[in-house]
Amino acid sequence: MTSGRTVHVIGAGLAGLSAAVALTRQGARVIVHEAAPRAGGRCRSYYDRTLGQTIDNGNHFVFSGNQAVRRYLQVLGTADRLEGPSHADFAFHDLRDGSRWTLAVNDSPLPWWVLDPRRRTPGTSLGEHMALARLALSRPGSATIADRVDSHGTFWDRVVDPMMLAVLNCPPAEGSAWLAGRFLRESFARGGRACRTMVAVPNLDAVFIDPALTWLNTRNVQVRFGARLRGLVMEGDHVTALDFGAGEEALGGATVVLAVPPWVAGELIRELVVPDRFCSILNAHFACAPPPGARTITALIGGTAQWVVCHPDRISITISGADDVIDEDREALAARIWKDIVPMLGLDTPMPTWQIVKERRATFAATPMQDARRPSTRTRWRNLFLAGDWTQTGLPATIEGALRSGEAAARLAVAS
Numbered sequence: 001m002t003s004g005r006t007v008h009v010i011g012a013g014l015a016g017l018s019a020a021v022a023l024t025r026q027g028a029r030v031i032v033h034e035a036a037p038r039a040g041g042r043c044r045s046y047y048d049r050t051l052g053q054t055i056d057n058g059n060h061f062v063f064s065g066n067q068a069v070r071r072y073l074q075v076l077g078t079a080d081r082l083e084g085p086s087h088a089d090f091a092f093h094d095l096r097d098g099s100r101w102t103l104a105v106n107d108s109p110l111p112w113w114v115l116d117p118r119r120r121t122p123g124t125s126l127g128e129h130m131a132l133a134r135l136a137l138s139r140p141g142s143a144t145i146a147d148r149v150d151s152h153g154t155f156w157d158r159v160v161d162p163m164m165l166a167v168l169n170c171p172p173a174e175g176s177a178w179l180a181g182r183f184l185r186e187s188f189a190r191g192g193r194a195c196r197t198m199v200a201v202p203n204l205d206a207v208f209i210d211p212a213l214t215w216l217n218t219r220n221v222q223v224r225f226g227a228r229l230r231g232l233v234m235e236g237d238h239v240t241a242l243d244f245g246a247g248e249e250a251l252g253g254a255t256v257v258l259a260v261p262p263w264v265a266g267e268l269i270r271e272l273v274v275p276d277r278f279c280s281i282l283n284a285h286f287a288c289a290p291p292p293g294a295r296t297i298t299a300l301i302g303g304t305a306q307w308v309v310c311h312p313d314r315i316s317i318t319i320s321g322a323d324d325v326i327d328e329d330r331e332a333l334a335a336r337i338w339k340d341i342v343p344m345l346g347l348d349t350p351m352p353t354w355q356i357v358k359e360r361r362a363t364f365a366a367t368p369m370q371d372a373r374r375p376s377t378r379t380r381w382r383n384l385f386l387a388g389d390w391t392q393t394g395l396p397a398t399i400e401g402a403l404r405s406g407e408a409a410a411r412l413a414v415a416s
């Protein structure tokens, strides 16, 4: 299929790469412009000299039921490099009393796991789980999760709070009920087969980024690194030129997919309303092999560390909604996080070499007010389309949302 159209994709994060791949498949002539010397944006790997290892900027989880992830990786040929458990089992450890349990979602969409106290979170009732169904039915609007679910007690502490903090990356009580509900509908409501937690092995670049660059390269798509868009020239209802700092480059009828972060889009196009509150994510990496038999992913409750991911050669810890800790002394923070995981993993070694990676504007805060600021893919300029996890995807800021936004922008760009 050929559309014969030239499309400039600005930004080589997942949204931009997804758009570039989809556009190329639809026959467009694509040029990708990326400000950084590398692709991946907020989803990337790098060689860390302190650890002597290639690590991801942070643990990234996707769900087995993420459809855009599956489509994108199938095109790239790396779908089999997402690894996860064979069933949707979520391991938990509560540091406050040392208790451990596994939330075991059954495979089929009929959620009989909630009827079985051995599969549910200890101390929670069937009735409390009905609140998740109410949340899943939320409509777009101003309701927060706390408007739908009682934000006190064991069910909140052990189920809603850890799950929604990870998914929305903002204080769960303030989180958008609609976005939380969309997540639940696309994961738990579809049964365990759709909500196995998957990670990219050996790292994000190898699964999501490098294969996309290779795929584009073999199809003669030019990816220009170090190309920071500094201005768009608008005339009437069209963008007519792009400015990368060396003067205006006329578009000559080409189309633009703007796949930059929201704060950049807002600076480039002043009249655009974009999310303007962000939450951080902090990851700590410890260069030591986990003990034999350690679970790949465990959720921690009652400490500073929230999610513990055991890689063969390191242990990586995620703290979502990390604004409270992000400015703490790094050494003290690493020691505190290590102290959390020692009892959980039964470690008896001194703290190994560590690294802390901070992402201050990891995602927009998924509150109702911020969700209302997300623009749609179309703009009032007929040849300009937006992509990014912050556009109106109907999902929280996720890999799935970013990839879908790129597909949507590509579809509209080709049809325009």
Ligand SMILES: Cc1cc2nc3c(=O)[nH]c(=O)nc-3n(C[C@H](O)[C@H](O)[C@H](O)COP(=O)(O)OP(=O)(O)OC[C@H]3O[C@@H](n4cnc5c(N)ncnc54)[C@H](O)[C@@H]3O)c2cc1C
Pocket: 010, 011, 012, 013, 014, 015, 016, 033, 034, 035, 036, 039, 040, 041, 042, 043, 057, 058, 059, 060, 061, 062, 227, 228, 229, 230, 259, 260, 261, 264, 281, 282, 283, 359, 361, 362, 363, 387, 388, 389, 390, 397, 398, 399, 400, 402
């Ligand atoms: C630490 C961390 C952990 C996360 N964990 C998860 C997770 O577990 N699961 C999940 O689904 N999601 C997770 N996310 C979110 C996920 O990473 C993002 O949703 C996704 O990467 C966003 O992709 P994007 O393309 O929309 O934006 P970005 O990745 O921000 O891409 C935008 C690109 O535009 C480029 N750019 C900026 N300005 C310009 C300019 N002027 N000209 C040209 N290029 C420009 C940037 O360099 C960047 O490459 C996490 C994010 C972080 C930071």
